[in-house]
Amino acid sequence: MSVRNDGFTMPSIISKYLGSNIQKFMAVLIVITGIFVSTTFAKGAAALLADLTSIPILIWVTIIFIYFLIATVFPVDKIIGRIYPVWSIAVNHGGADDWGIDFKSAIFNSGIHNTRPIFD
Numbered sequence: 001m002s003v004r005n006d007g008f009t010m011p012s013i014i015s016k017y018l019g020s021n022i023q024k025f026m027a028v029l030i031v032i033t034g035i036f037v038s039t040t041f042a043k044g045a046a047a048l049l050a051d052l053t054s055i056p057i058l059i060w061v062t063i064i065f066i067y068f069l070i071a072t073v074f075p076v077d078k079i080i081g082r083i084y085p086v087w088s089i090a091v092n093h094g095g096a097d098d099w100g101i102d103f104k105s106a107i108f109n110s111g112i113h114n115t116r117p118i119f120d
Contacts, residue, residue, distance in 0.1 A: 038068060 005013050015023040046060035071079055 038065075042068070 005016065008016070011023055011027060014026050042061050042064040043057075046057045046064055049055070049060045050057040
């Protein structure tokens with residue numbers, strides 16, 4: 001749809017076809033939906049990390065939202081290039097509390113590697 005309309009963004013296309021009142025409504029709806037999705041994701045990830053560590057869930061939520069802010073402001077390749085190699089080393093070689101060993105043993109002891117194909 002954007003290609004047919006000279007590369008307009010979705011709010012511009014909504015305004016063109018449905019009017020500015022609907023565009024304002026959709027802008028509010030998009031913001032509310034974004035808040036719900038990011039909050040749900042942050043809470044779930046923070047709860048998981050709080051279970052794995054002794055760090056409280058509020059600290060993890062704060063760290064995740066700071067990451068959201070950094071990911072919004074800076075280009076993705078700058079963030080990935082700096083953070084994910086460190087995360088990879090921590091996971092694979094055991095960082096804080098031997099996460100790497102815990103993740104590997106959880107995968108290998110859970111039987112995931114012994115699953116059968118869906119179709120025999």
